[in-house]
Amino acid sequence: MQRLQDIAIKVESPEGVQASHGNALPILHEILHALQRFSTEGEQSCIDLRSLPFGPGDEEELLRLLGRGEINVTMDALGESTIWETAFSGVWIVDHRNAEGEPVALQIEIGPVPQIVFSQQEDIVDAIDRLEAQLNDH
Amino acid sequence: MADDRKKLSMTLGESLRQQGVSRRGFLKYCAATASMMALPPTMVPAIAQALEKAKRPSVIWLSFQECTGCTESLTRSHSPSVENLIFDHISLDYHHTLQVASGDAAEAAREAAMHENEGKYIVVVDGSIPLANPGYSSIAGISNLQMLEETVAGAAAVVAVGSCAAFGGLPHANPNPTGAVSVGEIVKDKPVVNVSGCPPIPTVITGVLAHFLTFGSLPELDALGRPMVFFGQSIHDRCYRRPFYDKGLFAETFDDEGARKGWCLFRLGCKGPMTYNACATAKWNQGTSWPVESGHGCLGCSEPDFWDAGGFYNALSIPDSDLTRKTGYVVGAGVALGAAAGALNRSTRAKAAAKHETVTIDDLDKKS
Ligand code: SF4
Ligand code: SF4
Numbered sequence: 052m053q054r055l056q057d058i059a060i061k062v063e064s065p066e067g068v069q070a071s072h073g074n075a076l077p078i079l080h081e082i083l084h085a086l087q088r089f090s091t092e093g094e095q096s097c098i099d100l101r102s103l104p105f106g107p108g109d110e111e112e113l114l115r116l117l118g119r120g121e122i123n124v125t126m127d128a129l130g131e132s133t134i135w136e137t138a139f140s141g142v143w144i145v146d147h148r149n150a151e152g153e154p155v156a157l158q159i160e161i162g163p164v165p166q167i168v169f170s171q172q173e174d175i176v177d178a179i180d181r182l183e184a185q186l187n188d189h
Numbered sequence: 190m191a192d193d194r195k196k197l198s199m200t201l202g203e204s205l206r207q208q209g210v211s212r213r214g215f216l217k218y219c220a221a222t223a224s225m226m227a228l229p230p231t232m233v234p235a236i237a238q239a240l241e242k243a244k245r246p247s248v249i250w251l252s253f254q255e256c257t258g259c260t261e262s263l264t265r266s267h268s269p270s271v272e273n274l275i276f277d278h279i280s281l282d283y284h285h286t287l288q289v290a291s292g293d294a295a296e297a298a299r300e301a302a303m304h305e306n307e308g309k310y311i312v313v314v315d316g317s318i319p320l321a322n323p324g325y326s327s328i329a330g331i332s333n334l335q336m337l338e339e340t341v342a343g344a345a346a347v348v349a350v351g352s353c354a355a356f357g358g359l360p361h362a363n364p365n366p367t368g369a370v371s372v373g374e375i376v377k378d379k380p381v382v383n384v385s386g387c388p389p390i391p392t393v394i395t396g397v398l399a400h401f402l403t404f405g406s407l408p409e410l411d412a413l414g415r416p417m418v419f420f421g422q423s424i425h426d427r428c429y430r431r432p433f434y435d436k437g438l439f440a441e442t443f444d445d446e447g448a449r450k451g452w453c454l455f456r457l458g459c460k461g462p463m464t465y466n467a468c469a470t471a472k473w474n475q476g477t478s479w480p481v482e483s484g485h486g487c488l489g490c491s492e493p494d495f496w497d498a499g500g501f502y503n504a505l506s507i508p509d510s511d512l513t514r515k516t517g518y519v520v521g522a523g524v525a526l527g528a529a530a531g532a533l534n535r536s537t538r539a540k541a542a543a544k545h546e547t548v549t550i551d552d553l554d555k556k557s
Contacts (some may be wrong), residue, residue: 072429072451097230099223102470106429106451107482128214147217153475155221158230167220171212 072106075113078159082117085161086141095162110157117142117159124168130155134165201402202241215241222403226396227418227467239403246401247306248313249299249340250284253333254326254360254369255316259351260287262388263395282310296329299340307343311401313394314372317353317360321368337375346380346407347372350394352490355383355414362496373414382407383414387490390471393419413493415465424461424487427469430454448484458502459486466491 078098085096100110118138126132130149137144143165147156160166199207205215219237223230252260264287281287282302288295302310314337319325323332341347349372352358360369373381384393397416400408408416425431433439433453440447440454453459461469464487468479481487486502489495 073432074429099230101224101476102227104427104429104431104469107478109429126213126217128211128217132217145220147221149221156217156224158220158224167213167216171216173212 074109098159100157201243245280247280247310250313253316258388259315312344313348314354315350317369319367325367352385352387355385356493385491419467420465424464454486460489461487464489
């Protein structure tokens with residue numbers, strides 16, 4: 052089946068550029084305050100971009116203003132997720148997709164590393180079991 | 190069958206682990222669920238903890254006087270993935286539009302689900318119920334009213350999906366030839382959640398089910414019985430065109446300069462200021478867009494009697510401050526289901542079957 056993102060959509064606007072609805076800047080302020088809190092108090096935070104009243108072009112504008120930093124992570128769990136540090140250290144984008152590549156969550160995390168990147172205790176316990184089983188086979 | 194039963198008794202955490210889903214995958218699922226339920230991301234650990242232990246509830250879906258748009262809306266839902274939600278996390282035991290079985294076999298499946306999950310299952314209803322004549326809408330010869338009353342008797346809660354089930358919808362529009370009423374007008378002794386919208390937003394339907402699954406309770410409701418997380422703010426309050434409204438910049442026709450510049454659609458009949466729904470942020474078609482974003486005013490589809498509220502293209506003439514209703518929201522925790530589950534009508538499968546009064550072709554000819 053043809054996916055929605057495969058359908059070509061021509062965006063028309065008077066100036067030939069995507070209209071900005073000015074919703075990116077307030078989020079940048081929120082990010083700044085969160086980053087200051089993280090720097091001084093160590094408080095990590097997360098902003099869910101899906102629940103915001105974004106107009107056409109707002110999300111693209113926000114991601115463009117945040118830019119790309121040095122680290123990119125690809126995670127493959129129930130579909131692919133891409134995680135990258137923005138040009139502003141400590142500000143991360145977490146873009147979760149399902150198995151069909153459709154977006155399921157888009158978040159901005161403020162902290163040293165997004166929580167989901169860390170190895171999880173449950174998975175480590177499972178890894179010990181599997182490693183032991185493998186050694187027993189030899 | 191034995192496998193099905195084992196699956197039912199497993200918690201969600203156990204069944205995901207059995208499928209080889211890592212903790213990271215589970216956390217990702219929880220992040221998507223939190224986003225879907227419009228809960229802050231800080232809730233993810235609490236959601237993970239609750240979902241880890243959640244068991245699959247049985248869901249019986251009844252379709253009455255409807256156009257199937259609500260089921261269409263749900264089956265187009267993708268987040269986290271309705272297939273996951275339906276087949277892994279709830280047990281959809283009856284849905285006569287989607288299931289293969291029909292007639293007596295289908296009704297037997299419904300009665301079996303009611304019997305086996307007495308006091309614990311959720312009834313989802315789309316469509317309104319005709320009271321003028323039972324023959325206007327029946328399934329396997331059972332009138333909508335009878336099927337609703339008998340199915341709800343042993344349920345934990347009822348979710349009225351779509352404006353027809355929530356408020357009567359199109360069938361209820363003047364002059365209401367079938368005598369259509371909403372679910373809430375019939376069900377008085379069980380918690381009823383209204384997920385209105387024509388159609389309702391799929392993530393709102395799954396969000397309510399996910400809330401039940403996560404917290405074992407229903408979400409906090411507004412004065413019209415709708416979940417506050419999704420219906421707590423008006424379309425107008427969340428509309429990205431609002432800055433234009435505040436500056437008095439309005440499109441006057443659908444193709445003028447204002448329309449091209451994305452100005453406010455109030456004068457073209459937008460009912461956003463009196464409409465409470467989540468489409469301004471949840472959006473349609475995999476989060477692609479929503480009516481106002483594609484240049485058309487809001488019709489007010491999630492409000493009672495929106496069909497009869499004047500023309501869709503007539504501008505609201507009352508000043509905005511009068512339109513922003515002060516709804517008397519129910520404040521506090523979600524509606525606990527424990528009490529409802531305790532006050533059960535212990536109807537058995539045999540009793541339910543015996544009670545059926547079949548609607549015949551003669552009923553259709555009867556004057557209502
Ligand atoms: S009137 Fe309609 S288009 Fe204008 S700001 Fe309100 S909801 Fe948006
Ligand atoms: S914009 Fe209005 S009419 Fe359209 S789906 Fe949303 S609430 Fe319904």
